[in-house]
Amino acid sequence: MARKYDFDCEVFENSSTLSKEVQNLIQLAKEQLDMAYAPYSKFLVGASLLLTNGNIYKGCNQENASYPLCLCAERVALFSMGAVEKDFEIKALVITASNPAKPLQVVCMPCGACRQVIQEFEQRQGKPITVYLTSENNEIVKIEGISSILPSSFSIQHLI
Numbered sequence: 001m002a003r004k005y006d007f008d009c010e011v012f013e014n015s016s017t018l019s020k021e022v023q024n025l026i027q028l029a030k031e032q033l034d035m036a037y038a039p040y041s042k043f044l045v046g047a048s049l050l051l052t053n054g055n056i057y058k059g060c061n062q063e064n065a066s067y068p069l070c071l072c073a074e075r076v077a078l079f080s081m082g083a084v085e086k087d088f089e090i091k092a093l094v095i096t097a098s099n100p101a102k103p104l105q106v107v108c109m110p111c112g113a114c115r116q117v118i119q120e121f122e123q124r125q126g127k128p129i130t131v132y133l134t135s136e137n138n139e140i141v142k143i144e145g146i147s148s149i150l151p152s153s154f155s156i157q158h159l160i
Helices: 020-035 073-084 112-125
Strands: 010-012 044-051 056-060 090-098 130-134 140-144
Touching: 020 044, 020 056, 020 090, 020 130, 044 073, 056 073, 073 090, 073 112, 090 112
Parallel strands: 090 130
Antiparallel strands: 010 140, 044 056, 044 090, 130 140
């Protein structure tokens, strides 16, 4: 049974009704869990994103003994893309997580820093990003634009 969330989203009990593109992104994000470097938290996160030009970028969380220096999977994927693509349009971003000590029965939401970074990429491309969050029980939450989970965000309008 799908959960109800207190923000605008679409919930799927599995990926079978999603496009092959999104199913592939989910698989790629799950594969990134094996690449995650999380010796301290043991909390694994993987991400993948698809551009409208067909290019795919992936990322996984990278921890550091100095915790503030850690990077989340979605930021690794977004910054990797931003380092090589000047003009881009992100078609979809998938984020998945795994906790080997306690299987996750709910989707893992992006942290506040990642929400802010996603908002900046939406602003850069001039349109919302479709974000898919997955859980270990195969539930998928689809969000059309980060504003539903980051209302009243800080943006360029505050600086100029």
